[in-house]
Amino acid sequence: AQSVAQxxxxxxxxxxxxxxxxxxxxxxxxxxxxxxxxxxxxGLQFLLKYITGDNLVKGSYGFEAEFNxxxxxxxLKKPSALVSDSALYFCAVREVDNAGNMLTFGGGTRLxxxx
Amino acid sequence: EPEVxxxxxxxxxxxxQEVILRCVPIxxxxxxxxxxxxxxxxxxxxxxxxxxxxxxxxxxxxxxxSVERPDGSNxxxxxxxxxxxxxxxxxxASLGTVNIQYFGAGTRLSVL
Numbered sequence: 350a351q352s353v354a355q356x357x358x359x360x361x362x363x364x365x366x367x368x369x370x371x372x373x374x375x376x377x378x379x380x381x382x383x384x385x386x387x388x389x390x391x392g393l394q395f396l397l398k399y400i401t402g403d404n405l406v407k408g409s410y411g412f413e414a415e416f417n418x419x420x421x422x423x424x425l426k427k428p429s430a431l432v433s434d435s436a437l438y439f440c441a442v443r444e445v446d447n448a449g450n451m452l453t454f455g456g457g458t459r460l461x462x463x464x
Numbered sequence: 465e466p467e468v469x470x471x472x473x474x475x476x477x478x479x480x481q482e483v484i485l486r487c488v489p490i491x492x493x494x495x496x497x498x499x500x501x502x503x504x505x506x507x508x509x510x511x512x513x514x515x516x517x518x519x520x521x522x523x524x525x526x527x528x529x530s531v532e533r534p535d536g537s538n539x540x541x542x543x544x545x546x547x548x549x550x551x552x553x554x555x556x557a558s559l560g561t562v563n564i565q566y567f568g569a570g571t572r573l574s575v576l
Contacts, residue, residue, distance in 0.1 A: 394567070457506060
């Protein structure tokens with residue numbers, strides 16, 4: 350079974366400051382890891398993924414995430430937050446050998462960036 | 465940029481009625497999915513569909529649910545007899561060759 354934990358319901362950051370949204374995962378095999386963002390009344394928008402290769406992956410809108418196998422983490426980061434980054438962020442995992450390719454999501458973290 | 469489209473955006477129904485939620489996945493994608501998100505809760509997997517059959521389903525996806533790809537473009541989720549607890553946002557997704565599931569904007573189902 351696979352699972353994802355996002356330990357913070359909400360993260361508050363001042364505009365211009367760096368942000369981190371935490372994610373840890375559990376899978377029995379190798380993981381594919383994803384971050385999605387959800388704006389109010391919108392669907393899930395893909396941000397970035399880790400499949401293989403470099404542990405630091407870069408995605409849309411200046412976001413990046415670091416895969417840490419020993420800590421089973423995939424934290425989302427951005428060097429300088431914007432007010433427009435305020436949204437709900439979901440981490441998701443998929444087991445590499447999962448035939449159905451289903452994603453398991455964390456509970457989501459609401460990011461609030463204040464001017 | 466190609467996208468997954470879902471209709472309707474909001475569906476209101478009476479308890480016990482059947483509903484069909486519709487999705488048009490991205491045209492060259494081969495795997496299709498339904499997820500749901502009850503208000504304030506996490507996104508939950510319902511079912512995946514490949515090569516015209518269900519490849520995986522969750523415990524939520526009981527006999528009241530069914531999926532179909534009636535033609536080359538549509539992918540539908542049917543709930544036979546809706547319950548109050550079926551009220552949620554339902555998301556369709558499709559998977560391409562780069563291991564990314566692309567999601568539609570969702571259908572908000574309200575069961576009264």
